[in-house]
Amino acid sequence: GAVVSQHPSRVICKSGTSVKIECRSLDFQATTMFWYRQFPKQSLMLMATSNEGSKATYEQGVEKDKFLINHASLTLSTLTVTSAHPEDSSFYICSAGTGKAEKLFFGSGTQLSVL
Amino acid sequence: SQKIEQNSEALNIQEGKTATLTCNYTNYSPAYLQWYRQDPGRGPVFLLLIRENEKEKRKERLKVTFDTTLKQSLFHITASQPADSATYLCALENTGFQKLVFGTGTRLLVSP
Numbered sequence: 001g002a003v004v005s006q007h008p009s010r011v012i013c014k015s016g017t018s019v020k021i022e023c024r025s026l027d028f029q030a031t032t033m034f035w036y037r038q039f040p041k042q043s044l045m046l047m048a049t050s051n052e053g054s055k056a057t058y059e060q061g062v063e064k065d066k067f068l069i070n071h072a073s074l075t076l077s078t079l080t081v082t083s084a085h086p087e088d089s090s091f092y093i094c095s096a097g098t099g100k101a102e103k104l105f106f107g108s109g110t111q112l113s114v115l
Numbered sequence: 116s117q118k119i120e121q122n123s124e125a126l127n128i129q130e131g132k133t134a135t136l137t138c139n140y141t142n143y144s145p146a147y148l149q150w151y152r153q154d155p156g157r158g159p160v161f162l163l164l165i166r167e168n169e170k171e172k173r174k175e176r177l178k179v180t181f182d183t184t185l186k187q188s189l190f191h192i193t194a195s196q197p198a199d200s201a202t203y204l205c206a207l208e209n210t211g212f213q214k215l216v217f218g219t220g221t222r223l224l225v226s227p
Contacts (some may be wrong), residue, residue, distance in 0.1 A: 006158070032213065034213070034215075035213070038185040041177060041219075043119075043204070043217045043218060043220060044159070044204070044217045046214065046215070049214060055162060093158045093159075094158075095158070095159075097213040100193075102147055102149070102164055102208065102213060103149060103161040103164055104161065104215060105156030105161070106151075106159045106160065106161075107158050108157055108158050109156065109157060109158045111156065
């Protein structure tokens with residue numbers, strides 16, 4: 001089946017630094033990728049939709065200048081958390097669709113801890 | 116307002132029994148509904164999709180029903196095993212292709 005690789009799996013950083021998370025579709029081309037955030041014992045909340053070659057579409061309440069998304073190719077999307085603060089600590093997950101079916105394939109997630 | 120509700124309390128069952136999880140939604144008209152499994156510290160894994168014109172879908176020990184009148188989906192795992200212990204999420208598409216909205220999930224614990 002389709003595989004989505006997400007790195008790093010865990011990152012600890014100091015407040016004020018920026019963190020980049022990569023999401024790659026390994027064996028298929030993903031014209032659209034999605035970025036979610038999940039707080040403990042809560043559901044996945046969609047942050048933004050990333051389309052290859054165009055600007056990401058952000059959900060209401062998500063700061064686009066803080067969460068920079070780049071979808072440079074059909075197999076790679078990156079999320080950069082700029083000037084991270086402790087309240088940004090969360091589990092970030094990407095997903096991608098093949099465009100041929102409704103189901104999504106998810107990365108393994110990135111646990112971000114901001115000190 | 117739009118809601119997707121799943122039982123937030125963990126469901127504890129004995130190995131071999133059937134687990135039944137519920138997903139209720141309000142103010143959505145989904146063309147389909149999906150169920151995912153999520154293990155701690157991992158991303159969700161797709162299990163089943165059921166369309167609005169389908170009443171029931173099966174895959175091995177899994178069965179999903181979809182009642183668009185009741186706005187409810189039931190997810191069943193028969194002959195449950197300890198390895199089935201995980202959080203199960205239901206998801207609906209909202210406003211765009213593949214743009215999913217997730218319920219909060221129900222944690223299933225299967226005891227040997």
